Amino acid sequence: MAKITALIHTLNDGLRIGRTLDSLRSCDQVLVIDHGSDDNTEKVARDHGANFKKGIPGVDRGTYAVDSSNDWILCLCANESLSEELEASLFEWKGQEHEESIGFNFRVREEAEIGWNVHDPETRLVNKHKMNWTGDLPPTTTVNDEVKGYILKFKSP
Numbered sequence: 001m002a003k004i005t006a007l008i009h010t011l012n013d014g015l016r017i018g019r020t021l022d023s024l025r026s027c028d029q030v031l032v033i034d035h036g037s038d039d040n041t042e043k044v045a046r047d048h049g050a051n052f053k054k055g056i057p058g059v060d061r062g063t064y065a066v067d068s069s070n071d072w073i074l075c076l077c078a079n080e081s082l083s084e085e086l087e088a089s090l091f092e093w094k095g096q097e098h099e100e101s102i103g104f105n106f107r108v109r110e111e112a113e114i115g116w117n118v119h120d121p122e123t124r125l126v127n128k129h130k131m132n133w134t135g136d137l138p139p140t141t142t143v144n145d146e147v148k149g150y151i152l153k154f155k156s157p
Helices: 017-022 041-047 061-067 084-094
Strands: 004-010 029-034 051-054 072-077 080-082 103-111 116-118 122-127 146-153
Touching: 004 017, 004 061, 017 029, 017 041, 017 080, 029 041, 029 061, 041 051, 051 061, 072 080, 080 084, 084 146, 122 146
Parallel strands: 004 029, 004 072, 029 051, 103 146
Antiparallel strands: 072 122, 080 146, 103 116, 103 122
């Protein structure tokens, strides 16, 4: 069975990170990498059972995938959460075989002034042994496999 680690980078996200963490029931491990918060981000993350680590200046953010105890990394921002449909899809995904895959795409629905905007699929679930990246999120690649459901991106806490 495949196991997933969620990787989230934070900076003063204490007001929003709880919603993100509440949606990660399909993940086997949650890593929160903090980049200098002076609010309650650490407390909220630890209260939700996340592994909390202080980021090191100058280290590429994708490098923190090595701290995962699992091969599969789900990359989210602190203002995002999984829809119920995506969460259910990930539970199903974990029971399937993915040895040859590099990564999987998800659709992102972003909160707008009026309603929600749906964006093109983004690569958000990657095998840490087959892809490296430098930013918060892996690059969107030529991966064609898409997991059903949405990442919900919120404007404000």
